[in-house]
Amino acid sequence: MDELEDRVRRQLYRFQDLADQMAAVRGRETSEDGAVTAEVDGNGALKDLQFSSAVSRMTPGEFERAVVDTAAAAARNAFERRAEIVNHFNEEMAG
Template sequence: MYETMDELEDAVRRRLYRMRDLGDDMAAIRVRETSPDGVVTVEVDGNGKLLDLEFSEAISRLAPSDFEKTLVDTAMAAARQAFAQRGELIEAFNEEMRR
């Protein structure tokens, strides 16, 4: 497959750099999602970890159960988007590695 040791080293080095790039790209994922009523805004990273949470003044008009549902639904929507972005990065990486 590789005619010289230099070619092999170059191929390994390129893959290593590409793996580092993938890690950097995944670490850079940030998704903000706002509830349809604009009451809750959530920001998550590529692992779905909560990074930021904002509430509008309208939060005071929600019943506790409505607040809980709005918060959870909004956080789940943000996490789904983050996981989708992460999946796209991994699929692109895997496709590159097959070549």
């Protein structure tokens, strides 16, 4: 019985670790020209958006593309990190 309780306790701690790691995931990306930097959380929600003076030389269309493309790249980074965390967790739980 003690062994079962210990195993369940370890799994609960590991689930809490997983939740903490997932909550901490961030994706950050800067456009090639350095005009836009976007940061998103692990769900892809925008958390920070920064602009350099380079945006003043952009057309509205270029600005829009830079923001959308940069935020999308940041989200891809965050989703890749989440996948790594989940894969690692699954490997640990299977072993």
